[in-house]
Structures are given as structure tokens and as C-alpha cells.
Amino acid sequence: MATILVADDHRVYQRMSSYTLRKHGHTVLVASNGHEVWDILEQQIVDLLLVSLQTTETTETTERAETAGMDALRLVQALRADDRYQHLPIILLTTRPQDYEQIRAQSEPVNVCLVKPISSRELVDTAHRLLGGRIVGGPV
Amino acid sequence: MSSQRLANILKNQSEEFQSLAATWLDAGALALDVWSNGHVLARWPAHQANPAAFLANLPTLRAPLRTGDNLIGELRVLGLADPVAQKRLQADAALITQLMRLEDDLDDMTAELIESQDQLVALYALAQSTRSSLDLPQALRSLASVTARLINAQVCIMLVNSSHYLEFISHPVSLLDTETLFALFERVQESESEILLDDESKEPPPTGVYNLCLVPIHIRGAVVAALGLLNKPDKFILPDLQLLRAIAGQAGAQIENVLLHQETLARTRLQTEMELATQAQLHLLPQHPPMVEGLGIYAESRPALQVGGDFYDFIYQMGRPLTFSVGDIAGKGMSAALLMAMARTAIRSKASFMPRATPETVMNRSNDDLYGDFAQVGKYATVFVGQYEPTQRRLIYTNAGHSPVIYCPAAGPARILMANGVAMGLPKRHAYTNQALALNPGDVLIVATDGFSEARNRAGEIFGFDRLLALTETVCHLTPREIAQGWFDAVNAFEAGRPQDDDQTLMVLQVQRSDAS
Numbered sequence: 001m002a003t004i005l006v007a008d009d010h011r012v013y014q015r016m017s018s019y020t021l022r023k024h025g026h027t028v029l030v031a032s033n034g035h036e037v038w039d040i041l042e043q044q045i046v047d048l049l050l051v052s053l054q055t056t057e058t059t060e061t062t063e064r065a066e067t068a069g070m071d072a073l074r075l076v077q078a079l080r081a082d083d084r085y086q087h088l089p090i091i092l093l094t095t096r097p098q099d100y101e102q103i104r105a106q107s108e109p110v111n112v113c114l115v116k117p118i119s120s121r122e123l124v125d126t127a128h129r130l131l132g133g134r135i136v137g138g139p140v
Numbered sequence: 141m142s143s144q145r146l147a148n149i150l151k152n153q154s155e156e157f158q159s160l161a162a163t164w165l166d167a168g169a170l171a172l173d174v175w176s177n178g179h180v181l182a183r184w185p186a187h188q189a190n191p192a193a194f195l196a197n198l199p200t201l202r203a204p205l206r207t208g209d210n211l212i213g214e215l216r217v218l219g220l221a222d223p224v225a226q227k228r229l230q231a232d233a234a235l236i237t238q239l240m241r242l243e244d245d246l247d248d249m250t251a252e253l254i255e256s257q258d259q260l261v262a263l264y265a266l267a268q269s270t271r272s273s274l275d276l277p278q279a280l281r282s283l284a285s286v287t288a289r290l291i292n293a294q295v296c297i298m299l300v301n302s303s304h305y306l307e308f309i310s311h312p313v314s315l316l317d318t319e320t321l322f323a324l325f326e327r328v329q330e331s332e333s334e335i336l337l338d339d340e341s342k343e344p345p346p347t348g349v350y351n352l353c354l355v356p357i358h359i360r361g362a363v364v365a366a367l368g369l370l371n372k373p374d375k376f377i378l379p380d381l382q383l384l385r386a387i388a389g390q391a392g393a394q395i396e397n398v399l400l401h402q403e404t405l406a407r408t409r410l411q412t413e414m415e416l417a418t419q420a421q422l423h424l425l426p427q428h429p430p431m432v433e434g435l436g437i438y439a440e441s442r443p444a445l446q447v448g449g450d451f452y453d454f455i456y457q458m459g460r461p462l463t464f465s466v467g468d469i470a471g472k473g474m475s476a477a478l479l480m481a482m483a484r485t486a487i488r489s490k491a492s493f494m495p496r497a498t499p500e501t502v503m504n505r506s507n508d509d510l511y512g513d514f515a516q517v518g519k520y521a522t523v524f525v526g527q528y529e530p531t532q533r534r535l536i537y538t539n540a541g542h543s544p545v546i547y548c549p550a551a552g553p554a555r556i557l558m559a560n561g562v563a564m565g566l567p568k569r570h571a572y573t574n575q576a577l578a579l580n581p582g583d584v585l586i587v588a589t590d591g592f593s594e595a596r597n598r599a600g601e602i603f604g605f606d607r608l609l610a611l612t613e614t615v616c617h618l619t620p621r622e623i624a625q626g627w628f629d630a631v632n633a634f635e636a637g638r639p640q641d642d643d644q645t646l647m648v649l650q651v652q653r654s655d656a657s
Contacts, residue, residue, distance in 0.1 A: 016257070019250045030152075119261040120254050 001025040002047035002131050007037045007075075008093075010052065017050060017093075020120045021127065034075045041085065048131055050123075051076060051110075052093040076109045089130040093118070143176035145240055146205065146213050150174060150182045153239070158184065160232060167225065169217045170198060176205075176213035201226050203233035207241065259383055262290050267390055276300075276398040277307055283394070284311035287369065287387050291380050294371035297354075299325045300395060302364040305402075315348045315370050328356045329363045338375050351375060355384050357392040359399070367391055414446045414474070421447050421477055424484060430456040433530045434652050438620035439466075441645035442591075442628070448643035449476025449521075450589045451484040455491040462530070463491040463502070466647050467523040468542065468589040470563075479514065483521050483564070486510050491525075499525040499538040503572040507540075507564045514565025522563045524587045526649075528579075533651055535577040535585065540564050544593045544605055546612050550582025550653075554612040556605060581653040584616045584623065591644035595631045603634050620648035 004026050008014040011032075018028040029044065031037045040046065051072045072092060079085040092110040112126055150157060161172040161184030174182045188195065199221035205213040215233045217225065266286050280298050288296035288311060295315050299322070300307040308321065324346075328335055337343055338351035345352045353376045354368035367388045372380065421443075429437035439452045449469030456462045465487045469476040486506040491497050494505065502525050514520055522542035528535050539545060541563035548554035561572040579585070588608075595603045607630075615626035624646055631644065 012253075015246070015250050016254050019247060020254060117257060117261050117264070119258045121258070122261075 001027065002127075003027045003029065003045060004048045004050060004127065005029045005031060005037065005040055005046045006050045007031040007034075007072075008050075008052035009033055013052060013093075016120075017052075017123065020123055021050075024124055024128075026127075034071070037075060041079075046088065048127055049079075049088055049090045050093065050127070051090060073109075080109045091126055091130065143181070143213060145243060146174070146176055147181055149236070149239055149243060157182065161185070164217055164220075168220060169225075170219035171195060171217070173216040173218065174205075174213060175216060181213065201229045203229040205233050205237050205240070207237060212237070212240065259290055262286060263383075263386060263390065266387075276305070276395065277309070279394055279398070280307060280309050280391070281311060283367075283387065283391055284309050287367065287384070288312070290387075291369055291383060292372060292374075293369035294373075295369070297321060297368045297370065298365065298391070300357075300365040301325065301329075302359065302395075302399060305399060316346055320346050324352075324354055324368075325366050328354050328366045332356055332358075332363050334381070335368075336376060336381075340375070353381065353384060355381070355388045357388045357395070359392050359396045365392065365395055417474065417477060418446045421481070424481055425452065426454050430454050430462060432456065432462050432528070434533070435462070435528065435530060436620040436650040436652055437648070438624050439645075439647040440624055440628075441643065442640070443472075443643045444591070444640045445473050447474055447477035448472060449480045450591070450643040450645035451480045452587075452645055452647050453484055453488055455488055457492070462528045463497065463499070463525065464528070464587075464647065464649075465491075465502075465523060465525045466542065466587040466589065466645060467521050468591075468643070468645070469521045470519050472643065475517070475519075479517070479519055479521065482513065483510055483523065487523070487525065498574055499527050499536055500572050500574040503538045503540055503561070503564070507570070507572070511565055520563040520565040522559075522590075526585075526587070528649065533579045533581075535579055536574045537577070538572045538574055540570075540572060542587070543590060544586075544588050544608055546584075546586045546588070546608060547577065548584040548586070548612045548616040550580060550584075550616075554609045554616070556609070579651045581651050582617075583651045584612070584620075585649040586612060586623070586627070586646055587649075588627070588646035589643060591640070591642035592627060592631050592646065594642060595635055595644070596638065596641060597634050598636055598638055603631055607634075616650075620650045623648045623650070 001024070004021050006014055006017045006021070006028055007030075008017060009032050014030055014032065018030055022028050029040050029046065031040055037049070072094075076090055076092065079088065079090070090110045092113045093116055094113060095116045111130055114122065114126065157174075164172045165184070171188065172184045173180050195218055198218045201217040201220055203215045203226075204211055205215060215229055215236065217229055266283065280300070284296040284298050288294070295313060296311050297316075298307070298309045308318070310316075310321075324335060333356065335352070335354040337345040337353075349370045351372055352368065352370050353372075354366050356363040357365035357367055359365060367384060369376070369380075369384065425441060426439070429439055437454075441448070441450050441452060443450065449471055450467065452464070452466045454462065454464050465484070467480070467483055467487070469479045469483065483506070486509045487502055490502040490505045494501060503523065506523075510521075521540075523540045524537065524542040524545055525540075526535055526537040537557070538561060539557065539559040540561045541559045543556065543559060545557040546554050547557050557575075557577075560575055562570045593603055593605055593608055597603075608627075611627065611630050612623075615623045618626065627646055628644070
């Protein structure tokens with residue numbers, strides 16, 4: 001099975017995504033902020049990245065996002081700018097449909113954008129669809 | 141609990157284990173190991189300067205990582221042997237074991253949380269997919285399918301039994317006969333509470349199922365539907381009942397939405413038909429009164445509902461006197477309107493085509509035609525048929541139970557012209573006869589329906605004949621249109637906003653004075 005990196009600064013959702021994917025036999029690595037994502041990607045081969053987008057309009061969430069160094073869109077754009085991760089399958093989870101539209105307007109840096117709440121079945125099916133024939137790291 | 145769990149904890153709590161190892165190393169140990177299934181899962185320090193053979197010969201403290209009889213792994217400290225260190229290592233092992241138990245508990249809670257979220261997502265999707273569906277059977281089938289899947293039961297049943305809608309669904313198969321299902325539904329309906337039958341309940345489930353749960357669905361405060369599940373492999377637990385109740389609430393809203401839509405459609409259809417009927421009936425009434433030499437004429441009808449049972453008509457042909465009629469079918473609404481059309485047509489045809497038709501012959505022949513139909517539906521009609529000869533200023537009339545008919549001579553007090561025959565369509569046939577009245581310039585004849593005389597005010601008092609007579613004397617010098625308007629205005633003022641109880645129709649005939657234009 002695959003190695004999936006779950007990047008979510010909300011611990012409960014991080015755990016739920018990890019549990020679901022582990023239950024289907026995948027190795028799951030977790031990160032709580034953008035720095036940890038980079039650290040893990042430097043050290044390990046990851047087959048799929050699952051990123052949860054934080055809203056940037058509420059003060060509390062903005063503070064948390066800034067403290068955690070997590071801005072999913074900037075993170076994804078930075079990854080895509082790095083040759084090593086240009087083809088890394090990325091699923092973006094967001095609570096705001098308008099974020100999805102914003103992301104689409106920016107040349108679709110992610111493979112799939114899902115609007116929460118999603119069922120565990122949808123998460124697994126999307127992950128498996130992107131993993132396809134067991135993509136490992138580099139170009140698709 | 142397994143060594144995989146231990147490995148995960150080591151990975152997830154690596155900093156904490158690093159700190160723990162550092163304290164042991166500071167205390168003089170050469171290494172801290174975590175073992176499981178006969179091999180090292182983790183060792184601190186990770187990079188050992190000492191060869192493995194050397195480490196193997198060192199004194200070693202050991203503490204099992206155990207839950208009950210289940211040995212998960214072992215903590216080992218290399219290079220120390222004192223009893224105090226042993227006790228400390230055992231304490232560390234107990235903490236790590238507890239950590240593993242907590243991780244297991246957390247995993248169980250995570251699994252439940254995921255299941256709850258999945259159910260909520262499914263409910264939300266169900267609500268979205270059915271909210272705009274107006275095909276109720278299809279929506280109910282979708283709902284039954286999702287419910288059975290969500291709660292993992294073999295069959296989902298839905299019964300809807302409202303005043304004008306009956307639907308029964310068993311998805312994907314039928315396990316119980318209709319009679320049994322409706323008996324259960326009636327119990328839920330009467331008690332307005334759930335039924336849960338399994339091998340632990342006092343009452344066993346019906347033959348063919350091993351457990352059953354049926355919850356009521358309330359629509360507009362009454363139980364008119366029920367949602368149930370049959371044959372859940374595990375027994376029904378509280379979360380199942382809670383979810384079923386939530387789905388029942390959603391189903392109730394959906395059913396009510398569709399029923400409201402159907403009622404609105406039916407009302408709209410009826411409204412459209414009523415509007416068409418109103419238009420048709422309006423066209424039955426003369427659009428303009430005929431021009432009769434020396435006679436001013438005005439007529440108007442205001443039904444209480446969209447269609448009514450009052451009518452008036454003029455039949456005026458060259459070389460023949462003016463024949464006119466005013467009628468009132470007992471009752472209101474569509475049934476009265478239908479009979480009104482029949483009566484008006486019968487009278488018109490007799491007045492138009494009978495040779496030497498007089499009010500008496502018109503009334504008798506019309507009654508002959510209409511009696512059978514009116515008697516069959518238990519209706520009757522009061523009718524006034526008049527005939528005015530302008531050259532002689534002579535009025536002939538017959539009055540089949542109709543009132544108020546008011547004659548107001550130019551010089552004298554107004555008076556009621558009493559009926560000289562019973563209403564048309566009553567069981568006893570009647571031979572109607574002509575009455576005659578010579579009219580003079582300025583005389584006014586008002587033939588109205590009892591919607592005026594029986595109009596009620598807020599105190600329940602009726603307008604009555606006396607008021608009508610007094611009113612007529614005050615307005616009889618005006619034009620026929622103004623006289624009619626005066627009647628309507630007076631009765632409206634008397635009713636003072638109270639809804640009109642009956643149709644109000646009147647015809648005003650005024651013999652013009654020689655100096656009238």
C-alpha cells in the first residue's frame with residue numbers, strides 16, 4: 001500500500017483522516033504545519049499528500065494558521081514550484097467552497113479539492129483514485 | 141493491543157521517549173531498548189559506539205509491557221543492575237502500557253466519531269437529494285434505501301397513510317405481509333410511540349423477522365406515516381434509534397412538502413377552473429340592457445363566491461314586448477351556478493321561441509323542463525318573470541316565490557309585490573298565473589334577490605324589507621344605475637365589512653318621464 005502524508009493543524013481531523021487511511025492498510029505520516037510537511041518530505045518518500053485548508057478570514061483561525069505556519073495554498077504552490085514535488089498527488093480539504101474556486105483560478109495546483117464534511121468512503125475512494133497504480137513519489 | 145500499536149506510539153511520542161532515554165543515560169545506563177516479538181523496536185542512543193556483543197553481555201534491567209496476560213513488549217536498560225533502577229524501569233513500563241491503552245481507547249472513539257460523521261454526511265446528502273423531489277414514491281424509495289444501508293438492516297419499510305395519500309414501501313424486499321405491516325402501523329399511529337421487537341422484548345417479532353423497529357412520522361402534528369427497519373444483524377441499539385428518529389423527521393418534512401405541493405396544485409387547478417367558470421357565467425348574463433322606448437333599465441349581479449346562483453336576463457325582439465327574468469337558485473357556489481345556467485337557458489328559450497309567450501306560459505313550461513333535474517338534486521329556484529309592453533306601459537308578471545320585488549310608484553309609497561306562486565323545482569308542481577300592473581312615468585320596479593333583504597350586520601341583524609322600502613323611496617327619483625348603486629352602497633354599509641353571505645342581484649326598471657332624455 002501507499003505512504004500518505006496527512007497535513008492538518010486540527011488534531012481531531014488529523015486523527016480521523018489518519019485512522020481512516022491506516023484502516024485501509026496505508027502507512028500514514030502526520031504533520032501539523034507547513035514546516036513539518038517539508039521536513040517529512042525531505043526525509044521520506046510520500047505517495048500522496050492530504051492537506052486541510054485553514055480559513056484565513058477569522059482572527060482566531062488566522063492566528064492559529066500563522067502560528068502553525070500553515071497556509072495550504074501557499075504550501076501547495078511552493079511544492080509545485082519544487083521539481084521534486086511537481087507531480088505529487090495532492091488532495092485539498094477545505095470548509096469553504098469559495099476557496100475551491102480561488103484555487104481553481106490559480107492553475108489548479110491540487111489534483112482534487114474536497115469540501116468538508118466528507119465521508120470516510122469519499123476520502124478513501126479519492127485517495128485510491130489518485131494513487132491509481134501505486135504511484136511512488138515522483139512524476140505520475 | 142499489538143506491537144504495531146507500540147511502534148506507532150514510539151513514532152508519535154518520539155520526543156518524549158528521547159527525553160526518557162536521556163534520563164536513563166544520564167543515570168549511567170549505556171542504552172535504553174524497547175523490544176517486541178524478539179527484536180529491538182527502538183534503541184537510545186540510536187547510534188551505538190559499542191559493538192552488539194559487548195551490549196549483550198552487559199547487566200540488563202527488564203520490565204514487561206503487558207496488559208493482563210498479553211505481553212506486548214519489553215523495556216530494557218543496559219548497563220545498570222540496582223534494585224532502585226529496576227523499580228523505576230517498572231514504573232516507566234506501567235506508564236507506557238497505560239499510554240498504549242489510551243491510544244486504543246482513542247482509536248475506538250475515533251472510529252465512532254468517523255461513523256457518526258459518515259452518518260451525518262449521508263443524512264445531509266439525503267436531505268439535499270430529496271428536498272426538491274416532488275415525486276414522493278421515488279423520494280421515499282431513496283430514503284428507504286439509504287436508511288437500510290446507514291443502519292445496516294436487511295429491510296426498510298415506510299408507510300404513509302394521510303387523508304388523501306397512501307403509500308407503502310418495503311426496500312429491497314418484502315418480509316411481512318401487508319396486513320401485518322398495517323396492523324403495526326396502526327399501533328404506532330394510535331400510541332404515537334415506537335415499537336421495538338426482538339428476542340429480548342416481551343412481544344416477539346412477527347414471523348419472518350428476528351427484530352423490528354418502527355418509529356412514527358409526524359406530519360402537521362399527527363402521525364400519518366411510519367419508518368421501520370427489519371432484521372438488523374446486531375440488535376438495535378440507542379444510536380440506531382436516534383438515527384432512525386432523525387431520518388423519520390427528515391422524511392416527515394419531505395412528505396409534508398410534497399403533500400403541500402399537491403394541495404397547492406389542486407387548489408391552483410380549482411382556482412383556474414373557478415375563474416373559467418366565473419368568466420363563463422359572466423357571459424351568460426347580459427352585457428348591456430336592451431334599449432326599450434320609454435324605459436330605463438339597469439341590472440347587476442355580485443356573487444358571494446366566484447360563481448353564484450343568481451341570474452337575470454332580457455329577451456327583447458322586434459315586435460314583441462320586453463320579457464325579463466330574475467332568479468335565485470338555492471345555495472351558492474358551483475352547484476348553484478350550474479343550475480343557474482340551466483334555469484336561465486330554459487326561461488330564455490321559452491320566452492324566445494314560444495308563440496305568444498307570457499310570463500305565465502314561460503314559467504309553467506320552464507318548470508316542466510326543470511322540475512325533474514331540480515328535484516333530483518333537491519334544489520329549487522325563486523324566479524320572477526316579467527313582460528313589459530312599452531306602448532301601453534303595462535307590466536305582466538308571475539312570481540315564483542321570489543323576493544324582494546319592490547314597486548315604487550312615482551307618487552306613492554313603495555310596496556312589496558308578493559309572490560303568486562311557489563318556487564320552481566319544488567315537489568309540488570304549480571300552475572303559475574299572470575299578474576298585471578299598469579305603470580306610470582316615474583314608476584320604478586326593482587326585482588332583486590334575497591342577498592339584499594337578508595344581508596346581516598355584525599350584530600346579526602338583517603337588513604330586511606322595511607329598510608329596502610325606505611331606501612327605495614329615497615332613491616327612486618335617481619337613474620336606474622344610481623338606484624342600483626344606492627342599494628349596493630346601503631347594504632354594504634349595513635354589513636360594515638362583514639363578508640357577503642349570499643349573491644346580490646337586482647334589476648331596476650324605471651318608466652321614464654316625458655321630459656327624460
